């Protein structure tokens with residue numbers, strides 16, 4: 512079975528943007544491949560963050576992932592910092608990672624611009640990503656368009672390590688590009704993101720979902736009910752594609768183009784479908800939140816499975832790189 516690895520930042524509760532953009536696909540993948548999904552807390556600390564909230568945000572993300580449908584019996588869900596081998600392989604890979612390529616990464620340049628003093632960890636972020644994936648010899652990485660450059664660098668790091676220490680040892684990971692839609696925020700401008708305050712949480716109440724959807728941006732061409740619109744440029748239509756059945760999606764497109772209904776009618780249908788789709792997840796999240804020790808135990812078991820795989824890789828990597836074996840190995 513092909514091994515798949517993907518990670519998500521510990522940003523607390525999932526919102527519908529990261530659910531439709533990534534996690535919904537992960538839930539599908541867990542039944543098709545040998546999957547590891549990781550809450551990447553070591554990556555999160557390369558940006559300014561609050562140490563007082565990191566652990567609760569990490570736990571909230573784990574709750575979200577389980578409630579959204581990741582099943583510990585079908586895939587491995589764990590927290591990155593719970594498997595120390597990520598750090599070790601990260602260091603070893605920094606010795607083959609090309610500095611010029613790291614400096615050329617668009618995300619590094621964007622984020623570095625916004626910081627007064629740029630930490631080396633921000634530059635080395637893609638090396639840690641390479642360690643995450645190569646540690647498990649994963650060959651498929653579900654990524655969005657914005658991560659394709661990092662994946663190319665990951666492949667380069669694997670090639671360089673292989674050239675020096677073991678031809679073909681690490682597979683060169685391939686991007687698993689999904690047809691998941693890029694969900695915009697409720698303002699219809701930027702990507703849905705908590706920092707922009709334009710999200711709907713995955714477990715929000717039905718009232719709150721409707722309150723947020725009602726004023727959300729639509730196709731600006733639909734100034735009045737009589738003006739036809741273009742569903743393809745409307746974020747509400749994108750959300751219909753995520754939550755409504757195909758027949759409804761086709762109906763929405765038709766009524767939008769022919770001005771057959773108003774945007775508020777369209778949003779009400781979306782709200783009803785979204786509320787129905789999210790209800791079981793909301794219930795599951797509430798049950799998990801009542802049992803933090805149970806969630807921690809699931810994460811502990813996930814980390815134990817991941818660590819067993821990671822240790823095997825690290826023993827081989829240390830051996831190929833010529834380190835003296837420790838007595839307890």
Ligand code: SF4
Nearest residue numbers: 730740745767774777
């Ligand atoms: S009818 Fe629906 S799809 Fe068309 S612009 Fe309004 S909200 Fe968007």
